[in-house]
Amino acid sequence: MxxxxxxPEPTVPKPKVDALPLLIPVVMAVAALPLIGSxxxxxxxxxxxxxxxxxxxxxxxxxxxxxGLMDVLNFGHGAFxxxxxxxxxxVLVPLAGWTRVEDxxxxxxxxxxAVLAAMAVTxxxxxxxERVIIQPVYGQHLKQILITMGGLIVAExxxxxxxxxxxxxxxxxxxxxxxxxxxxxxxxxxRLIAVAVxxxxxxxxLLVLNRTKIGLLIRAGVENTEMVEALGYRVKRLFLGxxxxxxALAGLGGVLWALYRETLTATIGADIMVLVFIVIIIxxxxxVGGCFLGAILVALMANYTAFLAPKVAxxxxxxLMVLILLWRPQGLYPVAKR
Amino acid sequence: xxxxxxxxxxxxxxxxxxxxxxILIGLIFAPxxxxxxxxxxxxxxxxxxxVLVASYDxxxxxxxxxxxAHTMFYGxxxxxxxxxxxxxxxxWAMIAFGLAVALxxxxxxAVVxxxxxxxxxxxxxAMITLAVATAVxxxxxxxxxxxxxxxxxxxxxxxxxxxxxRLMEEPLFGVTVNGRILTYYIVCLSALALFLLxxxxxxxxFGRVLQAIRENDKRAEALGYRVVLYRTSxxxxxxxxxAAAGALNALWLRYVGPDASLSFAIMLDLxxxxxxxxxxxxxxxxxGATLFIVAQNYLQRLMGLASEATAGIPLLPNLLHPxxxxxxxxxxxxxxxxxxxxxxxxxxxxRRRGGG
Numbered sequence: 001m002x003x004x005x006x007x008p009e010p011t012v013p014k015p016k017v018d019a020l021p022l023l024i025p026v027v028m029a030v031a032a033l034p035l036i037g038s039x040x041x042x043x044x045x046x047x048x049x050x051x052x053x054x055x056x057x058x059x060x061x062x063x064x065x066x067x068g069l070m071d072v073l074n075f076g077h078g079a080f081x082x083x084x085x086x087x088x089x090x091v092l093v094p095l096a097g098w099t100r101v102e103d104x105x106x107x108x109x110x111x112x113x114a115v116l117a118a119m120a121v122t123x124x125x126x127x128x129x130e131r132v133i134i135q136p137v138y139g140q141h142l143k144q145i146l147i148t149m150g151g152l153i154v155a156e157x158x159x160x161x162x163x164x165x166x167x168x169x170x171x172x173x174x175x176x177x178x179x180x181x182x183x184x185x186x187x188x189x190x191r192l193i194a195v196a197v198x199x200x201x202x203x204x205x206l207l208v209l210n211r212t213k214i215g216l217l218i219r220a221g222v223e224n225t226e227m228v229e230a231l232g233y234r235v236k237r238l239f240l241g242x243x244x245x246x247x248a249l250a251g252l253g254g255v256l257w258a259l260y261r262e263t264l265t266a267t268i269g270a271d272i273m274v275l276v277f278i279v280i281i282i283x284x285x286x287x288v289g290g291c292f293l294g295a296i297l298v299a300l301m302a303n304y305t306a307f308l309a310p311k312v313a314x315x316x317x318x319x320l321m322v323l324i325l326l327w328r329p330q331g332l333y334p335v336a337k338r
Numbered sequence: 339x340x341x342x343x344x345x346x347x348x349x350x351x352x353x354x355x356x357x358x359x360x361i362l363i364g365l366i367f368a369p370x371x372x373x374x375x376x377x378x379x380x381x382x383x384x385x386x387x388x389v390l391v392a393s394y395d396x397x398x399x400x401x402x403x404x405x406x407a408h409t410m411f412y413g414x415x416x417x418x419x420x421x422x423x424x425x426x427x428x429x430w431a432m433i434a435f436g437l438a439v440a441l442x443x444x445x446x447x448a449v450v451x452x453x454x455x456x457x458x459x460x461x462x463x464a465m466i467t468l469a470v471a472t473a474v475x476x477x478x479x480x481x482x483x484x485x486x487x488x489x490x491x492x493x494x495x496x497x498x499x500x501x502x503x504r505l506m507e508e509p510l511f512g513v514t515v516n517g518r519i520l521t522y523y524i525v526c527l528s529a530l531a532l533f534l535l536x537x538x539x540x541x542x543x544f545g546r547v548l549q550a551i552r553e554n555d556k557r558a559e560a561l562g563y564r565v566v567l568y569r570t571s572x573x574x575x576x577x578x579x580x581a582a583a584g585a586l587n588a589l590w591l592r593y594v595g596p597d598a599s600l601s602f603a604i605m606l607d608l609x610x611x612x613x614x615x616x617x618x619x620x621x622x623x624x625x626g627a628t629l630f631i632v633a634q635n636y637l638q639r640l641m642g643l644a645s646e647a648t649a650g651i652p653l654l655p656n657l658l659h660p661x662x663x664x665x666x667x668x669x670x671x672x673x674x675x676x677x678x679x680x681x682x683x684x685x686x687x688x689r690r691r692g693g694g
Contacts, residue, residue, distance in 0.1 A: 150675065157668060160662065164656075274469050278465075285461075
C-alpha cells in the first residue's frame with residue numbers, strides 16, 4: 001500500500017528583492033542634511049523634490065513602458081506634455097469662476113475637468129501619432145529617433161500657430177495656494193497634492209501591471225513580444241493601448257508641471273525631456289519601479305544642487321547618471337532585454 | 339587628377355555633378371558674382387555648414403551613430419577661437435592657439451563620450467549626448483564672466499582680416515578687395531580642404547569599416563574589427579571637424595554666443611540638412627546645407643510677404659508667419675524620412691541608375 005499523503009508541493013522560489021538601489025535616495029537625503037545646514041530648509045527641499053519627482057515619474061513612466069513594450073523610442077513625448085498643458089490652460093479659461101473661489105472643492109473640480117480634457121486630447125493625439133508617424137518605422141531605431149524628433153518640431157510649431165508664442169500664465173487656483181506651516185517648515189499645498197497624485201498613479205500602475213490580465217500581457221510583452229504574439233494575443237492592440245496610456249500620462253504630467261511653474265510656453269515639454277531621459281536611463285528601460293526610483297533620485301539631486309550650487313544643477317544630474325551607469329550599465333532595474 | 343582629389347568618390351549622377359559644380363563656382367566666386375554683405379554672409383555660412391554637416395554625416399550617415407552633441411563641438415571650436423581672440427590679442431598666433439585648444443578639447447570630450455558608449459546601448463547614447471549637450475549649453479550661459487553668457491562676446495580679428503584693410507588699391511571686377519573678402523576666401527578654401535579631407539576619410543578603408551559597422555556591427559566585430567575603437571575614432575574625427583567648422587564660423591562672424599554656436603536649434607537644422615541632403619553621401623551635405631541656408635534666408639522673406647497678404651483669414655497668417663519656417667521644415671523632414679530615405683542625392687543617383 002502506498003502512502004497516500006502527498007509530498008509537499010515544491011514551491012516556486014521567491015524572487016530575490018533587489019533592495020540595494022532603494023538605499024541611494026536615503027543616502028542622498030541623509031548626506032545632504034549636513035551640507036544644507038538647517039533642518040527646515042532640508043524638509044522644504046525634500047518635499048519639493050518629492051513633488052517634482054512625482055511629476056517627472058508620471059511623464060517618464062509612459063515613455064519607459066512604450067520603449068519596453070514596443071521598442072519605440074519616442075523623442076516626441078515632449079509634445080504631449082506641452083499639448084496637455086495647453087489644453088488644460090484653454091479649459092481653465094472659461095472655468096475661471098471655479099478657480100478664483102477659495103473653496104478647494106470647486107478648485108479641484110475645475111482642475112479635474114481640465115486634467116480629464118488634457119488626458120483625452122493627448123490620448124487621442126497619441127493614437128494618431130502612433131498610427132501615422134511611428135507604425136511605419138517599427139524596428140528601425142535610427143528612423144524612429146529622426147521621425148519622432150520631426151513630430152516634436154511640428155507639434156511645437158502647431159502650438160505656436162494655434163495659441164501664439166507668448167508665455168501664458170497658469171495660476172494656481174485660489175483654494176490650493178498657500179502652505180501648511182509646521183513651526184519652521186512650510187509645506188506648499190500644491191506640492192503635497194502633486195505627491196498624492198504621483199503616488200496614486202504609481203499605485204494604480206502597479207495594480208494594473210501586477211493584478212490584471214492586461215498588466216500581465218504588458219509585462220510579458222516587455223520581456224518577449226514575439227512569444228506573446230505567438231500565444232495568440234493581439235499585440236498591436238496592446239501597443240496602441242500602452243501608447244495611448246503613455247501619451248495621456250504625459251498630458252497629465254504636463255498639466256501638473258505647468259501648474260507647478262505657473263507659466264506655460266510651447267517649449268515646456270522639450271525643456272523637461274532631458275530630465276525625463278536621464279530618469280529612464282537611470283531607472284532602466286521598461287521598468288516602472290526603476291522609473292519611480294530614478295525620478296526621485298533625479299529630483300532630489302536637482303533640488304539639493306539648486307540650493308547648494310545652482311550653476312552645476314543639470315551637470316550634477318548627468319554625473320549621477322554616469323555613476324549609476326558605471327555601476328549598472330542597463331540602469332537600476334532593467335527589464336526589457338534589448 | 340580629379341580621381342585623386344575626389345578620392346574616387348564621383349557624384350555618379352550628371353544632374354548632381356552639375357549642381358555641385360554650380361555650387362562650387364558660386365561659392366568660390368561669390369564676392370564677384372553676388373556683391374553685397376548679405377549675400378557674402380550667406381555664402382560664408384554655407385561654407386561653414388558644409389563642413390559641419392559633412393562631419394555630422396560622417397557620424398550619422400556612415401557610422402550610424404545618432405549623436406545630439408554635435409553642436410557642442412561646433413560651439414567649442416567657436417568659443418575656443420573667439421575667446422582666445424577676445425581675452426589675449428587679435429593676432430594670427432591666437433587664432434592658431436584657440437584652434438589647437440578647441441581641437442584638443444573636442445577630441446578629449448569625444449573620447450570620453452565615445453568610451454561611455456562602451457557600456458551602454460545605442461539608444462542610451464543618443465539620450466546621453468542630448469543630456470550632455472544641454473548641460474554644456476547651460477554651463478556656458480551660466481559662467482558668463484568667461485563666456486559672455488547669453489550675450490556672447492564680440493572681438494577683433496587680426497589687422498589683415500578687418501574691413502578697413504585693403505589688399506589692392508583698385509577694385510577688382512568692381513569689388514573692393516578688403517579684409518572681409520580675405521576672410522571669406524580663408525573660410526571658403528579651408529571649407530573646401532576640410533570637405534575633401536572628409537571625402538578622403540570616408541573612402542579610405544577606415545570609412546568602409548565604419549559603413550560595415552553601421553550595417554551590422556556584430557558581424558564587423560566577428561570579422562575582427564574592434565567596433566568600439568572605430569566608433570570612438572569616428573566620434574573624435576567628427577568632433578574635430580565640427581570644431582574646425584566652429585573656428586571658421588568664429589573667424590567670419592567675429593562673434594560667439596549661445597544662439598549662434600551652441601543652441602539646440604542648430605542641432606535640429608543639422609539633422610534636417612543631413613536627412614534632406616542624403617545620409618551616407620557626403621555630397622548630400624553640400625546640397626542639404628546650400629538648400630537649407632538659401633531657403634532659410636530667402637524663403638522666410640517670401641513667407642513674411644505671404645503672411646501679410648493673408649492678414650484677414652483666421653489661422654492662415656499665423657501659419658505663414660516667417661517664424662513658422664520650422665513647421666514646414668519639420669513636415670518636410672518627416673516626409674523625407676519616409677519617402678526620401680536617401681535624400682536628394684540618393685534620389686538623383688537612383689534616377690541615374692534606373693533611367694540612364
